[in-house]
Amino acid sequence: MKTLNDFNFAAKKAIIRVDFNVPLDENFKVTDTTRIDAAKPTIDKILADGGSVILMSHLGRPKGAEEKYSLKHIVATVSEILGVPVKFATNCVGAEAKDAAAHLKAGEVLLLENLRFHAEEEAGDVDFAKELASLGDIYVNDAFGTAHRAHASTTIIAQFFPDAKCFGTLLAKEIESLNKVLKDSEKPVTAVLGGSKVSSKITVIENILDKVDHMIIGGGMTFTFIKAQGGQIGESICEDDKLDLALEILRKAKEKGVQIHIPVDVVAADDFSNSANTQVVAVTAIPDGWQGLDAGPKSLENFRKVILQSKTILWNGPLGVFEMETFAKGTISLGDDIAEATANGAFSLVGGGDSVAAVKQFGFEDKMSYVSTGGGAMLEMLEGKVLPGIAAILD
Ligand code: AMP
Numbered sequence: 001m002k003t004l005n006d007f008n009f010a011a012k013k014a015i016i017r018v019d020f021n022v023p024l025d026e027n028f029k030v031t032d033t034t035r036i037d038a039a040k041p042t043i044d045k046i047l048a049d050g051g052s053v054i055l056m057s058h059l060g061r062p063k064g065a066e067e068k069y070s071l072k073h074i075v076a077t078v079s080e081i082l083g084v085p086v087k088f089a090t091n092c093v094g095a096e097a098k099d100a101a102a103h104l105k106a107g108e109v110l111l112l113e114n115l116r117f118h119a120e121e122e123a124g125d126v127d128f129a130k131e132l133a134s135l136g137d138i139y140v141n142d143a144f145g146t147a148h149r150a151h152a153s154t155t156i157i158a159q160f161f162p163d164a165k166c167f168g169t170l171l172a173k174e175i176e177s178l179n180k181v182l183k184d185s186e187k188p189v190t191a192v193l194g195g196s197k198v199s200s201k202i203t204v205i206e207n208i209l210d211k212v213d214h215m216i217i218g219g220g221m222t223f224t225f226i227k228a229q230g231g232q233i234g235e236s237i238c239e240d241d242k243l244d245l246a247l248e249i250l251r252k253a254k255e256k257g258v259q260i261h262i263p264v265d266v267v268a269a270d271d272f273s274n275s276a277n278t279q280v281v282a283v284t285a286i287p288d289g290w291q292g293l294d295a296g297p298k299s300l301e302n303f304r305k306v307i308l309q310s311k312t313i314l315w316n317g318p319l320g321v322f323e324m325e326t327f328a329k330g331t332i333s334l335g336d337d338i339a340e341a342t343a344n345g346a347f348s349l350v351g352g353g354d355s356v357a358a359v360k361q362f363g364f365e366d367k368m369s370y371v372s373t374g375g376g377a378m379l380e381m382l383e384g385k386v387l388p389g390i391a392a393i394l395d
Pocket of ligand 1: 194195196197200218219220221237292293294316317318319320321322323353354355
């Protein structure tokens, strides 16, 4: 696996695919700089070597060159974070970009306009990728958020740098963290899978059954498993067409010696609302008219025991409807337990789907070993897929 440290960037132009798809407010000010901050170590290393940097990214989902999606809005913020002036090319290909790239001196940074102003980017167009490639000497992919897409700048471009391509610091860290959980993990390994639906997590569950010792299944998925085993789930969310699949997962887990932990009690509500009436009931005896929206205290106690004896923990998905305060306790309690296990030396990875939102909201970010930056990309890695953007560098 080639990383930045395999190259000396002195007098070289690095063309870096970054993920600067940042949120902007109505005045086009960047409201969350996490993704720009995350790319800084890669850029710093190249500049410190005496190289120059060409940054390319997408922003939003523009239909053609829509001004509101212009990356010009973020130039000042990128400059500020990097601590160097950043030049801007109003088109990522064509004469202006070529000229700006050609005149780039050591220590300088050039940001190219939104790649998705050209349909060729998402189409993975080879000629477009070749034109982008012509701007730099070494290709660096540091955009984990788009590594599961075979776009021109994330994948196709790599073929034009057979001996001069590598992962940036961020992308290398993502791969390393996932390997720490699924490949070179210290046992016992526990995966916590929450969220709303079995259907969106089934491939993840199947893929990691071979790699974990314990699996905690929570969130809305709980009720498909409980109903499949004959429990009464009231009005709780359930996928009736996945009942057989749930039983199949339980059977496979048993066969592989994986211990499955499902809530034994839940916080049930008489309405899907923060101000609903609530009661704690057994997960197998939820009254009609009530729905389980969070894990109950006995379940949380059980989960805590499992988490605290784990050496490796993967967390994907909340244990309840954490967006509503009334049903956030389970997710917070689990986060506290994982934080404690991490402080005691366990390795914890949070990622995939929306899990990161919960972790940020409750301030767990700095208490986990690693919080993934790519929702969809991490989910696909957990499903065991080879991401095209990663494969293109390894090729
Ligand atoms: P996912 O994107 O699959 O990780 O799902 C996250 C969503 O699952 C969150 O928006 C939660 O509100 C939702 N969720 C968690 N537990 C439940 C539950 N018991 N009933 C309904 N939705 C839930």
